[in-house]
Amino acid sequence: MTSFERPTLVRDGVYEHLRRAVLDGDLAPGERLGEVELGAQLGVSRTPIREALMRLTQDGLLIAEANKGVRVRTLSAAEARDTYVVREELDGLAAALAAQHHTPTDAAALRAALDDLHAAPGSDYRAQTRLDLAFHRAITHAAHNAALNDLNRDLEQRVALIKHQTRTYNAHPQTDAQHAALLDAILARDHDAARDAARTHVRTFAALVLNDLQPRSTP
Amino acid sequence: MTSFERPTLVRDGVYEHLRRAVLDGDLAPGERLGEVELGAQLGVSRTPIREALMRLTQDGLLIAEANKGVRVRTLSAAEARDTYVVREELDGLAAALAAQHHTPTDAAALRAALDDLHAAPGSDYRAQTRLDLAFHRAITHAAHNAALNDLNRDLEQRVALIKHQTRTYNAHPQTDAQHAALLDAILARDHDAARDAARTHVRTFAALVLNDLQPRSTP
DNA sequence: ATTGTGGATATTGTATACAATCCTGGCGAT
DNA sequence: ATCGCCAGGATTGTATACAATATCCACAAT
Known part of the structure; x- marks a missing residue:
């Protein structure tokens, strides 16, 4: 057995x-x-x-x-903005730590997660949301920091909530390139580049989501 | 009424x-x-x-x-170390945001919290722990970021847990100077200096606590 | 002496019963 | 017609009863 x-x-x-x-x-x-x-x-x-x-x-x-x-829970536009400010910081830290501490197993998991994300149809925002979350979770896991894992869990859940409120597709023109750059920097163990890539990605995506969220809460 | x-x-x-x-x-x-x-x-x-x-x-x-x-809960030395790594990042962010967004009311609260901390006897580690937590909480509050507040609440609780495990006194030679520098930078609205001051403070204190925690978990 | 087993006891996990609070809707007064 | 109010129903909050699981100690076998 x-x-x-x-x-x-x-x-x-x-x-x-x-x-x-x-x-x-x-x-x-x-x-x-x-x-x-x-x-x-x-x-x-x-x-x-x-x-x-x-x-x-x-x-x-x-x-x-x-x-x-x-x-x-429904989050206000202000709460969503606050969330992304923190997420930029913590995702940057996670990427930097992942670049420093990832194992071969982590590397394989990261590649697999990104492949899964690419394979998802761009029109299925639910699948996109779930797989994007899985990719970021793989990064956080590769950071090998228990406290960061716990906090990121909360943040990711909140981001998922925001996404479902706005129904924003994950896809924007630079998504694939940014994901690739992020993964490359981590695998190259370049923690500064990884941090920058993660922060840029969060910032780009936050702008997209917040732009979609704003009209509904300030009529 | x-x-x-x-x-x-x-x-x-x-x-x-x-x-x-x-x-x-x-x-x-x-x-x-x-x-x-x-x-x-x-x-x-x-x-x-x-x-x-x-x-x-x-x-x-x-x-x-x-x-x-x-x-x-009891935290391992590794979990404590992880916690302080994240705390350095988030405390820095809180200080930077507080420097940018604090109101006159926040400023008064910050000054009052630091005064209370100074007034506490250095030998009472429980009072020190509680008032130090209150000071940091005032900073986070002055940042006016709901998501950061929630996450910092979790982190602060964890730090309190660690302190009770090690029974480390908050007082180390540079504590007062670092707290003063942090407060000054926030009040001067110098967010870069505030971030640096917060990070330095966390790092200094983390070294003290971790040095005390290490021997007990690796006998 | 040590180890394994068995049952008694205590504690958690789940279900249900009871109490308190809130929402709804209709009726009457102004 | 609108506002106020009271009653009925529904839902949450708390307490208790029952079931399942784990712990502990005694006792026997090796």
């Missing part, structure tokens, strides 16, 4: 299910999540549901109002 | 109580937290206890093992 059947906790299953649903855009921003309804859908009681919702709220994916339940 | 008596939720009270207890060092790293015991102590049922523990676990202050309850 490969491994014993591990008694996976119900609440963990619910947590992952809902998290995926939010990140994939199956749950629209602003949508309300009723406890009894979710419990009926997933066939479990309210208890693990509540605990999963609590964790997702702490992650920043949901917002809770007292006695009114939770909703999928 | 100033405001109506808001019906503060029990779970929020428990959450804040336990969070403060961990951050102040009343709960030692590694200490186990039993649900029934906590419930008896605070006079509430297990339900809000569980939900508070869930949130604190998600914050990274506690760790949970399946069917074995939660403990106050």
Whole structure:
């Protein structure tokens, strides 16, 4: 046998299910999540549901109002801008650290992730979002810094939320070139170039998303 | 009247109580937290206890093992080092943004926080830890960036955890001078100097803490 | 003496019951 | 017609009951 059947906790299953649903855009921003309804859908009681919702709220994916339940979080244009300011810094750090510390296994994973991203149809913004997230996650993983991993997880989730709000396609003219430059710099172990490439990429993309988000919040 | 008596939720009270207890060092790293015991102590049922523990676990202050309850998290030397690497970056960003965006109110709060820190006796490491955290929190607040605030909250909590593990006093010879330089740079709206001052301060302090932590984890 | 086994005990995980709060809708007064 | 208000229903918040899992200690076998 490969491994014993591990008694996976119900609440963990619910947590992952809902998290995926939010990140994939199956749950629209602003949508309300009723406890009894979710419990009926997933066939479990309210208890693990509540605990999963609590964790997702702490992650920043949901917002809770007292006695009114939770909703999928919507971010204001200002919050989105703030997020990208921080992301530029942290993505730059992740790229620099990845350039310094990546292993051969990391290198292979990075290449594979970028290939997957290229293979996705440009019109499928959900797949694009998911694979872009996977690529950036591979970079962060290659940085081999646990604290950075945790923080980037939160940031990436927030970015995914923003993307689903704006429905911006990941593709812009320079995307492929920027991704390639970033990967090359990391593999060449040039941490300064990697940092710059990551920051430039974030900045370019942020401009695109924010331009799309602005009109809706300042009518 | 100033405001109506808001019906503060029990779970929020428990959450804040336990969070403060961990951050102040009343709960030692590694200490186990039993649900029934906590419930008896605070006079509430297990339900809000569980939900508070869930949130604190998600914050990274506690760790949970399946069917074995939660403990106050202990960080390895490697995790501590990783934390300070990220903190250097984010504290630098916070200082730079604070220099650019602080208001007169922020300036007053910053001065007050630093005064409080100076007034604390150098031998009381708990007060030092709490007031140092308050000072840094004031800087982050003055940056006026919601995303940065959220992330720094997590980081600061982790740093507090590390400090309680090592019991390192905040005071080192250059602390006062570095704090003063940092505050001056922010108030002068010199964001480059502010960033450098913050990074230097983190680096200096990290070296002190890590030097104290290293011997215990590599015997 | 040490190791392995078995059951008793305690603790967590899940489900359900009860209480409190909030939203909705309709009715009446102005 | 609009505003206020009260009742009904629905939903969250808290407590408790039940089930499943892990820990611990005694005791026997080698």
